Amino acid sequence: MKVLVTGSSGQLGSTLLKQLNGSDYQVKLTSRRKPEGIEHLEWVYSDLSTGEGIEEAIKDIDVIIHAATSPIKNSKIVEVSGFKEFIGKLHHIKHFLYPSIVGIDEIPFNYYQQKYKAENLLKNSSIPHTIVRATQFHHFVEKIFISKPLFKRYIVPGNIPFQSVDVSEFANHLIGLVEKDPQGRAEDFAGPDIMTLREMAELKININHEPNKVLNISLPGKLYKSFSDGKNTNPIRKMGKITFEEYLLNKRV
Numbered sequence: 001m002k003v004l005v006t007g008s009s010g011q012l013g014s015t016l017l018k019q020l021n022g023s024d025y026q027v028k029l030t031s032r033r034k035p036e037g038i039e040h041l042e043w044v045y046s047d048l049s050t051g052e053g054i055e056e057a058i059k060d061i062d063v064i065i066h067a068a069t070s071p072i073k074n075s076k077i078v079e080v081s082g083f084k085e086f087i088g089k090l091h092h093i094k095h096f097l098y099p100s101i102v103g104i105d106e107i108p109f110n111y112y113q114q115k116y117k118a119e120n121l122l123k124n125s126s127i128p129h130t131i132v133r134a135t136q137f138h139h140f141v142e143k144i145f146i147s148k149p150l151f152k153r154y155i156v157p158g159n160i161p162f163q164s165v166d167v168s169e170f171a172n173h174l175i176g177l178v179e180k181d182p183q184g185r186a187e188d189f190a191g192p193d194i195m196t197l198r199e200m201a202e203l204k205i206n207i208n209h210e211p212n213k214v215l216n217i218s219l220p221g222k223l224y225k226s227f228s229d230g231k232n233t234n235p236i237r238k239m240g241k242i243t244f245e246e247y248l249l250n251k252r253v
């Protein structure tokens with residue numbers, strides 16, 4: 001069984017390749033930047049926005065885990081039009097795994113709307129596929145909201161709840177689906193706890209003995225409301241075990 005991981009230089013992709021390394025699967029990787037320390041693995045350059053290298057990447061592949069994404073630059077191309085061309089070439093694929101995000105059909109955020117279109121492209125295709133939506137990764141929430149204090153303040157929309165999940169657990173879940181029957185839209189994979197951003201920031205400050213404080217802000221608009229309403233969470237799918245606290249503690253070791 002030969003598995004292709006797209007987006008192999010990204011957070012999910014690099015975690016997938018670590019876990020697949022040494023497995024019984026033949027592994028092929030693709031991205032534009034070559035990940036470090038993978039000399040023993042097959043890697044090919046490909047670019048979803050131009051189509052360059054795609055044919056070579058998908059040659060002889062049975063299963064694809066599609067971890068390539070571009071939330072900001074060329075988002076519409078990478079997530080939708082380039083993606084459509086990409087999946088149009090996948091007649092030989094036995095299983096296409098598409099990591100998606102909890103709540104994308106209810107949160108009016110451009111990147112999520114592009115991903116929802118991609119989900120629908122897959123649904124309407126004849127490609128055997130599984131779409132699994134996860135909640136935000138621990139490191140992602142930390143990086144976006146609580147990594148750069150301004151004048152010793154984390155300025156955050158503190159009432160927004162997150163149910164962040166460890167990327168390693170989600171990667172492991174996806175690998176576990178490789179040989180299962182394609183499920184169409186599978187059950188969500190959400191983190192173990194729901195915490196507000198303020199609680200997450202305060203936890204980080206305590207654990208790291210930081211001198212920072214939290215400054216809570218509210219924002220107007222539908223986007224803020226949908227996050228505040230917890231559309232990005234799924235309380236009945238607490239699948240991850242590693243808590244945000246454990247993630248922070250592990251980083252200190």
Ligand SMILES: NC(=O)c1ccc[n+]([C@@H]2O[C@H](COP(=O)([O-])OP(=O)(O)OC[C@H]3O[C@@H](n4cnc5c(N)ncnc54)[C@H](OP(=O)(O)O)[C@@H]3O)[C@@H](O)[C@H]2O)c1
Pocket residue numbers: 006007008009010011012013030031032033034046047048049050066067068069070074078099100101102115133134135136137138140141
């Ligand atoms: N981050 C989260 O919290 C989260 C939560 C749930 C689900 N997800 C989903 O998980 C997947 C992976 O997310 P991630 O956070 O690991 O993303 P990431 O760290 O931003 O990695 C994205 C990958 O896509 C590649 N890429 C970007 N533009 C490309 C292009 N034009 N052609 C080919 N490859 C391109 C990047 O590599 P190069 O730049 O080297 O090409 C990189 O390897 C996405 O589908 C995302 O929606 C993420």
